[in-house]
Each structure stands twice: as structure tokens, then as C-alpha cells.
Amino acid sequence: MKGYFKALRLPAGIFFFLLVISSYNIAGKNPLEAMLPAFTTLVIYSATVVWNNWCDRNRDAISGNDFALKNEVRFLLFSKYLWLFAGLLTISLCFQEHGQDKFLIALAMFVLGIGYQMTEKIVGLPIIMVAITSAISTLFPLTNGEPYWRSILFSALVFFVMCPREIMKDFEDKERDADERFGKATLPLIIKEKKSLIVARVLLVIAAMINTALLTGTSPSNQIMSFSLVMIIATLLSMTEEHQLKRAQMTLNYGLFGAVLLGLTWPFFFHL
Numbered sequence: 001m002k003g004y005f006k007a008l009r010l011p012a013g014i015f016f017f018l019l020v021i022s023s024y025n026i027a028g029k030n031p032l033e034a035m036l037p038a039f040t041t042l043v044i045y046s047a048t049v050v051w052n053n054w055c056d057r058n059r060d061a062i063s064g065n066d067f068a069l070k071n072e073v074r075f076l077l078f079s080k081y082l083w084l085f086a087g088l089l090t091i092s093l094c095f096q097e098h099g100q101d102k103f104l105i106a107l108a109m110f111v112l113g114i115g116y117q118m119t120e121k122i123v124g125l126p127i128i129m130v131a132i133t134s135a136i137s138t139l140f141p142l143t144n145g146e147p148y149w150r151s152i153l154f155s156a157l158v159f160f161v162m163c164p165r166e167i168m169k170d171f172e173d174k175e176r177d178a179d180e181r182f183g184k185a186t187l188p189l190i191i192k193e194k195k196s197l198i199v200a201r202v203l204l205v206i207a208a209m210i211n212t213a214l215l216t217g218t219s220p221s222n223q224i225m226s227f228s229l230v231m232i233i234a235t236l237l238s239m240t241e242e243h244q245l246k247r248a249q250m251t252l253n254y255g256l257f258g259a260v261l262l263g264l265t266w267p268f269f270f271h272l
Contacts, residue, residue, distance in 0.1 A: 003067035004078055009049045013042040015260065019158065020137050022263020027141035027151045036096060037140040040089040040106050047082035048113030048133075054079050055117045086110060101143035109133050123190045127166040135159035153214045154263065160207035161232065161256055164200035168249040171196070204252075208232045214262075 020038035024031045053060065054075050057068035068075045090110055093102040112133045119125040138155040142148065170186040171193070187196040211232060235252045
């Protein structure tokens, strides 16, 4: 049971759950309305990572993570049940207010999750798919038809932070991805390390600019103390050498946490 529970990657799933709630706060919506969309997002994320674990079972076994390979049939069944549960939750969104739009957002995440494995040999596309899926999860508050520019900026912030994070993850798996049997077309392998770092830095600069725009109109102290902005800048300063990328990735994870914290505390501390 421990192996199945670990495969769900619940800490990351909880992050996406809180991300959806944050998006409702930033849009000035009741966070209680976010519970079903947030839980649906969590389950779709877990179904995606479990499916990826099963698809990558042979490659993961090389690095010692052989649970999916040793329990091949049961793990596949576990994945199918998760996708079934995710599908039922996606359909259940139809019965909420503005349910059709919420259903389409969840369906997009569902399709991107299933299709992720098909993109591994296309340079840069897996990174974009992860970032788009993460950004889409913050668009549920817009389904009432009222455009809210802070929600759009928050979604863009998530996209431009997730992209460099995925690039840094590719650095970690560079040797394994280079294996001809299971090779992936990742940026560090195709355009090499230095150019990949340049791309990540450019994306982080854009993220910092979006974060600043998101805080436009709030008090100067709130802008200065924005944890996500500080962590994005700290990541830029950390990315000087390839061997420091682990530290940079950890810093950027704190930046993502800061983005969620920004949303969760918005109604209490960020007065417009």
C-alpha cells in the first residue's frame, strides 16, 4: 500500500488543490465554491503522475524505483481506477453553477494529463503541457463570464514559473533521459545546458514582471514583501552554474509556495 500511496504524490497534489483555492481568493470569489474544482484538480494530477509512473516503469527501475514494474498489472489497474474517479469528478462539475465551463477546464486538464506521454520526444512540449495544465487550474473563477485581470495575471504567473521549474527537473534526469532505450527530447539534451539556463532565466524575468503587475494597486509594503517575487529573484541569482540547479529548484519551489500563499492571504493582507 505504501508504494501506491507514494505514487499519488499527495504533497504536490495538495499544492494544486490550494492553488485553485488561491485563484478564487484573488478573483474575490467565495473559496468554498472552489472545493469541488480544487479536489477534481488534485485527483487529475494524481491520476496523471500514476499513469506516468506506469508508462515509465522500465526507465524508473534503472534508478531503483521499481515498484510499478514489480506490480505491473495491479499498478495499471490502480491507474485506471484513478482516471475513472477523475472522470466522474470532471462530469460532476457540470451540475455546479456555470458547470459547462468548469467541465471544459477540467476536461482540458484531463486530456493533457493522458496525452503527456505522447509528447516526450517533442522538444519543449512536455514542459509547456505541464505549465499549461497548471495555469488552466487557476481559471475556474472566470467561468462566471466576468473577466478579472488579476486572475489572468495569476494564471500567467503560474505558467511562467512552472516552465523553468520543469527545465530544472530535466537537468536532474539528464543522464537517464539520454538513455537510447527511453530517451526524451528535453531542452538540456537538445539545446544543451547553457542555452537551457538562458531560456529558464528569461522565463523567470517574465514571471517576476507578471508578479509585480499582479500586485499593482496594493500597498508598497505588500509589493516588497511578496514572497513569490523574492523567491523568483533568488532563483535567478542561484542559477549561476549547473551544479547549483538543485538549490535553484528548491528556491523556485518556495516561489511556487509563495504564489499559493499570495492567493490564500489575498483577502486578509492585500487591500486594493
